Amino acid sequence: MKKIAVIGIPGGWSSERMADTLKMETGFRCLIDMNKVRLNLDTGRAYADDICLNDMDGLIVKKISPAYSPNCLDRMEILNFLHETGIPIFSKPHSILRLIDRLSCTVRLRAAGMPMPPTIITEDMDQALFAVEQFGKAVFKPLYSSKARGMLVIDAGVGARDAVHAFQAAGNPLMYIQKFLPRANRDLGVTFLGGKYLATYARQKNGEAWNTTTRSGGKYVPYEPSPEVISLAERAQHIFDMAFTCVDVVETEGGPFIYEVSAFGGFRGLLEANEMDAAKAYARFVLDQIQ
Numbered sequence: 001m002k003k004i005a006v007i008g009i010p011g012g013w014s015s016e017r018m019a020d021t022l023k024m025e026t027g028f029r030c031l032i033d034m035n036k037v038r039l040n041l042d043t044g045r046a047y048a049d050d051i052c053l054n055d056m057d058g059l060i061v062k063k064i065s066p067a068y069s070p071n072c073l074d075r076m077e078i079l080n081f082l083h084e085t086g087i088p089i090f091s092k093p094h095s096i097l098r099l100i101d102r103l104s105c106t107v108r109l110r111a112a113g114m115p116m117p118p119t120i121i122t123e124d125m126d127q128a129l130f131a132v133e134q135f136g137k138a139v140f141k142p143l144y145s146s147k148a149r150g151m152l153v154i155d156a157g158v159g160a161r162d163a164v165h166a167f168q169a170a171g172n173p174l175m176y177i178q179k180f181l182p183r184a185n186r187d188l189g190v191t192f193l194g195g196k197y198l199a200t201y202a203r204q205k206n207g208e209a210w211n212t213t214t215r216s217g218g219k220y221v222p223y224e225p226s227p228e229v230i231s232l233a234e235r236a237q238h239i240f241d242m243a244f245t246c247v248d249v250v251e252t253e254g255g256p257f258i259y260e261v262s263a264f265g266g267f268r269g270l271l272e273a274n275e276m277d278a279a280k281a282y283a284r285f286v287l288d289q290i291q
Contacts, residue, residue: 002287005030005053007079008062014267014279015062021279022060025287030056034064034075044085046078058088058290060282061096063264068144072100088290090243090282098240099263102143102176105240106260114236114258117250118179128164128175132156137180140167153180181252187259188225188249189269190233191278192242194285197234200225201273220273225249229256237261244282 004022008015010033023029032048039046046053053059061079064072080093099105109116120131132138133156142150150170154163168175185205191198202223225233233247236258246266248259270276 001028002026002057002290003028003030003055004058004060004283004286004290005032005051005056006060006062007032007034007064009033009066012063012066014264017267017279018060018062018282021277021283025280025283034078037075037078039078039081041081044081046082053082054085054087056087058090058286060090060286061093061264064096064100067149068100068146068263070144072144073097076100088286090286090289091245092241092243095241096263099242099245099261100144102141102145102260103174106176108239109236109258109261112235112239114239115232115255116258117181120177121174122177123174125161125164125168128168128177129160131177132160132164135177135179137182139178139180140164140172141176141178142172143174143176181250181257186221186223186250188223188229188251189266190225190230190247190249191245191265191270192234192237192247193244193278193281195234195238195241197230198278198281199270199274199276200230201269203269220269222273232256232258243285244278 004026006015006019008018008031010031015031019029019031030051036048037046064075076093076097079089083089083093098108106119122128132154137153137155140152140154152167154160186202188200188202190200200223202221203218204221205218229249233249236247237245240261244265246262250257250259267278270278
């Protein structure tokens with residue numbers, strides 16, 4: 001019997017589904033919350049209560065924290081240490097580390113020539129206002145967030161300075177500013193397992209919210225992307241060498257753009273839109289890798 005533990009959130013839908021699936025596949029179930037983990041650097045062993053992570057045949061990182069924050073980077077360093085001692089971890093911790101911080105992900109995508117919405121990075125108020133004026137309407141994005149949490153749309157003109165100041169004062173000294181794409185009524189989740197294309201779902205916005213996230217009423221719907229979109233997403237995810245990931249793509253009149261590559265990927269969109277059990281596919285992929 002292979003013992004594969006899931007690093008995730010107890011009670012979290014995807015984390016629990018991954019743990020349940022592994023129990024069906026192996027007979028062993030273990031879901032570990034990283035806030036319970038202690039690492040002894042003298043012995044090189046890590047424990048969650050009385051469970052020793054070093055005794056696992058592998059670890060699947062489904063979620064590192066309920067919300068993205070710099071604290072996630074420190075948790076990933078613990079897993080990176082364990083991976084360097086020889087424990088198979090999916091995805092590799094150093095790969096995930098490059099995706100948790102939105103800016104880290106973006107600069108690697110742009111350095112590789114991936115098309116993305118026009119983006120400005122600055123700490124300066126006047127430069128931020130210049131970006132808003134240049135774009136006409138801009139989305140201000142926290143460096144650590146998911147599902148549009150903390151994002152703010154700011155229009156050029158009266159009130160822009162106050163809105164930018166409020167965003168920066170809310171804990172965003174370095175501002176990530178992206179041009180608002182008005183025709184983006186949907187975006188795509190193009191998913192990959194082991195670097196190979198799996199399927200695509202669309203997040204369709206509800207007509208009222210500015211974004212497509214399910215938190216704002218968006219719905220998962222099936223979608224068949226063009227070969228161009230699949231090829232672009234494949235090249236984007238290849239940069240990061242993830243075991244399982246989702247590439248967020250938006251289609252525009254000028255062609256497809258990449259928003260980001262997911263640090264963890266999600267199962268619900270594939271299940272609701274495509275009736276695909278990604279957790280089962282992921283579990284079997286991992287089992288094949290550690291045979």
